[in-house]
Amino acid sequence: MKIAITGANGQLGHDLVNLLSHDHQVFGLSRQVMDITNFPQVVETVQRIKPDAIIHAAAYTRVDEAEHTQDKAYLVNTYGTRNVAISAQQAGSKMIYISTDYVFDGQSSTPYKEFDSPNPLTVYGKSKLAAEEIVKNFSNKYFIVRTSWLYGQYGQNFVKTMLTLAQLRKELPVVFDQIGSPTYTVDLAYFLKDLLQTELYGIYHASNTGACSWYEFAKAVFEEAGLDIKLNPVETKDFPRPARRPAYSVLDHMAIRLNGLSDFRTWRDALKEFVGQLI
Numbered sequence: 456m457k458i459a460i461t462g463a464n465g466q467l468g469h470d471l472v473n474l475l476s477h478d479h480q481v482f483g484l485s486r487q488v489m490d491i492t493n494f495p496q497v498v499e500t501v502q503r504i505k506p507d508a509i510i511h512a513a514a515y516t517r518v519d520e521a522e523h524t525q526d527k528a529y530l531v532n533t534y535g536t537r538n539v540a541i542s543a544q545q546a547g548s549k550m551i552y553i554s555t556d557y558v559f560d561g562q563s564s565t566p567y568k569e570f571d572s573p574n575p576l577t578v579y580g581k582s583k584l585a586a587e588e589i590v591k592n593f594s595n596k597y598f599i600v601r602t603s604w605l606y607g608q609y610g611q612n613f614v615k616t617m618l619t620l621a622q623l624r625k626e627l628p629v630v631f632d633q634i635g636s637p638t639y640t641v642d643l644a645y646f647l648k649d650l651l652q653t654e655l656y657g658i659y660h661a662s663n664t665g666a667c668s669w670y671e672f673a674k675a676v677f678e679e680a681g682l683d684i685k686l687n688p689v690e691t692k693d694f695p696r697p698a699r700r701p702a703y704s705v706l707d708h709m710a711i712r713l714n715g716l717s718d719f720r721t722w723r724d725a726l727k728e729f730v731g732q733l734i
């Protein structure tokens with residue numbers, strides 16, 4: 456297959472390019488090659504490649520900054536996605552749009568199903584949800600894949616931040632009242648690779664299985680790394696940030712189950728592998 460990947464220099468994009476290049480003709484599109492906010496450039500690039508599928512992983516992911524730069528968030532996440540969706544449709548390509556658990560408000564106490572009503576709390580979440588609607592309207596061969604708490608080898612993420620902080624301090628405060636599912640970008644890339652081969656279009660929730668708080672996640676990182684760091688559980692209210700995070704954003708994998716696709720391994724198993732490779 457010919458596969459184009461936006462956000463090719465990002466955490467997920469990088470792993471997607473690496474994985475899919477083994478079996479497919481891959482076009483990794485960084486911002487330098489194709490700025491998704493530039494409509495003529497997106498149309499021209501996609502027409503030239505004529506990919507069988509586009510995985511759209513590019514986004515404005517600075518969740519806190521987005522609260523103050525709304526136009527920028529909507530320009531990249533919403534209108535950028537429109538540009539990709541229209542181009543994908545013109546070229547007859549399948550489209551996978553990567554979305555987020557932050558489309559939910561976190562008031563639930565049970566895992567969110569694909570058809571539960573979104574209610575994003577942040578500009579970032581709203582701009583990503585608006586993009587989901589656009590994808591549904593402009594593409595007739597779409598997968599919307601919501602994931603959560605990504606980490607991997609490339610770029611900055613929670614796991615790397617914890618390991619860096621551990622070199623500077625022996626004691627760290629970490630939030631214990633936000634629950635979600637950490638997801639390894641390599642595992643998500645494998646899932647997307649399988650999904651691409653199908654025509655089982657629609658919305659998917661895709662994360663490593665199981666759930667934890669950021670506090671438990673940090674504890675697991677240090678256990679896997681064999682580091683003795685004292686963690687102090689703190690409440691979200693003691694750690695004010697511009698963007699309000701959902702208190703609970705665990706994703707139920709109903710679409711994976713009902714479509715007979717392979718589910719993810721646990722977040723702890725994935726973390727073990729990642730930290731093992733990192734250190």
Ligand SMILES: NC(=O)C1=CN([C@@H]2O[C@H](COP(=O)(O)OP(=O)(O)OC[C@H]3O[C@@H](n4cnc5c(N)ncnc54)[C@H](O)[C@@H]3O)[C@@H](O)[C@H]2O)C=CC1
Pocket residue numbers: 461462463464465466467468485486487489490491492511512513514515516531535553554555556583602603604605606610
């Ligand atoms: N990082 C996380 O914890 C989560 C991320 N997601 C979603 O997963 C996807 C991948 O996330 P990450 O790899 O972590 O993001 P990232 O921030 O590492 O990568 C995003 C990439 O998009 C590119 N980009 C930004 N503006 C662009 C533009 N105008 N034109 C072209 N490229 C542009 C950036 O250069 C960057 O390489 C995104 O859609 C994000 O919204 C969903 C849930 C959680």
